[in-house]
Amino acid sequence: MRSLSILAKVDLFMLPLMLAASFLAHLDKNSLAYASALGMTDDLHLHGSQYSWLSSLFYVGYLLMQFPNTYILTRMPIGKYLGTSLILWGACLPTMIAAKSFASAAVIRFMLGALEAGLLPTCIVLTSCWYRREEQPLRAALWFGPFSGIFGGVLAYLVGRTESETPAWKLLFIIYGASTVALGILCLFGLPDSHDNAWFLSESECKEARLRTLENRTGADMHKEWNFAHIQEALVDPKYWVVVVFAICQSITNAGITNFSPLILSGFGYSRELTLLLAAPQGGVALVIQVSASVLALYVQDIRCLLWILTCIPAAAGVMIIRFIDVTEYRVTALLGLYLTGFYNTSWVMAMSLISSNTAGATKKSFASVSMAICYAIGNIVGPHFFLDSQKPEYSLGISTMIISFVTMAICGSLYWSICMRQNRARDKQKYLLLPTEEVDEPENSKPIETDGDMTDFEMQAFRYTY
Template sequence: MTERLHLHGSQYSWLSSVFYIGYLLLQFPTTYILTRLPIGKYLGGSLILWGLCLPLMATCSSFASAATVRFIMGMLEAGLLPTCVLLTATWYTREEQPLRTALWFGPFSGIFGGVLAYFVDSARSTLPAWKLLFIIYGVATVALGVVCIIALPDHPDNAWFLRPSEVHQAKMRTQENKTGLSTRQPWNFSHIFEATKDAKYWLIVIFAIAQSITNAGITNFSPLIISGFGYSRGYTVLLAAPQGGIALVAQVAASIATLYMTDSRCLFWILSCIPAFIGVLMIRFVPLSTHRNTALMGLYLTGFYNTSWVMAMSLVSSNTAGATKKSFTAVSLAICYAVGNIVGPHFFLDSEKPHYHSGIDAMMVAFATMAVCGGLYRYICILQNKARDRSVQYRLLPALPEEQDETVFSEPDSDKTDKEVLTFRYTY
């Protein structure tokens, strides 16, 4: 692709960054859209349009044309991450959310994509392998978008697979979340002010930027780093697949463990940064001439980085109530994801290929920052929960009858934030 598009200098990095510039520009409109539209239909429509853009990449013959398509694709992907965060909060209990997040954000593409790329590259075709891959993924994405529009409900009330009695049960099973059920509420600026005054929000912001810098390196440059170890092109794409497998196993295993270990998400957030940090140390300092397989093992260890992202997203979903506040926080997460992915590729200097020492150093700093954010997030949640337990307001709060407490969160028009619900306790 680099040869066919006549890329040179930092243009490969800019093809990655320009995607997230488009992604970033549409995040603020997305905050409003998610409070006004059925999010299941919005997700499906975004997927269809995004899938239609993918084959256009195969028609590009220059950096300018490819950058234009990538920019549009970034805009169309803007709503996917916050939409999935909101759907997770709507349908699943706090305990269930980490595993569901791990599955919908699972690196299946890293596993399947490497294997598919290997076989497409080996096949005899009149089209170059990279063009054929864009077409295959485009068709698959459009098909998934159609399925979402037809079959994905955005709320239990319009779930075609639930009987009337089950609709009520679906609402009641998530009542303990105390985050509300509906995202289609009037715009409420007080929710945004409340979010920005919370230290947890800013820790998520810092973490998301740091994590996305590592994501930019791992996603865009892993094959180039592996190629620098001396492997052939065919084996390079195949050898990239195990990293996705390690990431998937790690985040699913950690998510299942949270079902049995109370308030352990921040713990796994922190612990997952350690093997990833060790992995980049191995890539940076192991001599490739004699230990290239060891360096490759280090690259695989970086797959643990995804676990901390899954834990953080599930905490955003579990710890945020109020329609506008949920939308704003989810979109903020996506904005930071975009910022990190815009900045990240430019640490990988073309003059340093194939070893990219500056990029690897940036990833080391980012992993350390991610671990610190996880520890501080846990500490603040503990402090805030203790403060609520000591609160005179809480001690004097009359016990709500079960049916009254049920109404507060099961009615679609309730729109209380986590700060306003005095019985709300933050999970960590």
């Protein structure tokens, strides 16, 4: 019961901050699509591939910042890092209203990407440190939930209906930026850097909070020493490379869905206002599927890879509907196809939770988390350039690329599953003695926390991979 009480407190005080940070991050970076629908493209005189480049340049900055992130996450207090990042990128966002051309907007988008780069790896690490393996998928589904997809269109619609001398797309950036700065201040003071300074737990609860995650064998806290051997170990693990391929393909589909859904939807023949509202249900579909799949993973052991694979199928089917039917003649069918793409994000949540559950060692965990962010950036950099301006609003090349990506994502899920099973079988065949540092017999004893060391999943023979 005490463990459940601690979990409830962590969910009450930490999960909402991670959820809000992820929500605003997605809202901020995807605001480009809604700002474009509200007239930004015309005001900045964008033409040709310039809109695609504005989408990509965000992720160029995001990508370049991931390399120092690998180091920063093991050295800087993680709560302070996330709070500072929120404040800086929130302050940067409203500067978009000063942009007069593609060049000035491009610089701002690049800076936004660099400032937002710490969010994803930070939340992965926090989830790993504060939640047990079986608890992680549901929490990841919530903090990485597509709330921005649900509310982004509605908020853009409301802003667009506001009577103001300031253009609607500029108001959008001001509102989003101010909200992000306010949340950053809250995270700076409210998000604990470790179990030891969790202000919402008593001293004894702090110790138990650390102990309850020891069974993850992924480390109870972030160690402060850099270990290059952990990176070498990750690079020889086939699971790592499977996730790399998956993350790039998934991010290519993400680039299409987040940046071009409103533009694709406008090609169905709807008005600008109705387009913004009709984009919202796609996020609702994504949220329901993510949470349902994560609840299932909570109660059914080793089902995450299966869910990863299965949720790629309806997403691929939805894209194929849009690609191969006459969207103006069969608008309702095309709209349903667009909503089916909401299944796409569940595989990402399952993959993130598997990385969190299956990676031990501070530097290795940091490297794996940052690698996901790097792949996310790469996919989102190249993804928009498959959507050619000359092909709008059908975007035949971009949509065909998404179909190929969904198939590849399902294959990656199958490979990850088989690798985990093979590695577990190999460990089951080995005879070993449980290391003294891995024994956790008495919750009251805090010694395991201090002697747990910084061992990786490869080094711990008792470690078993979940799938």
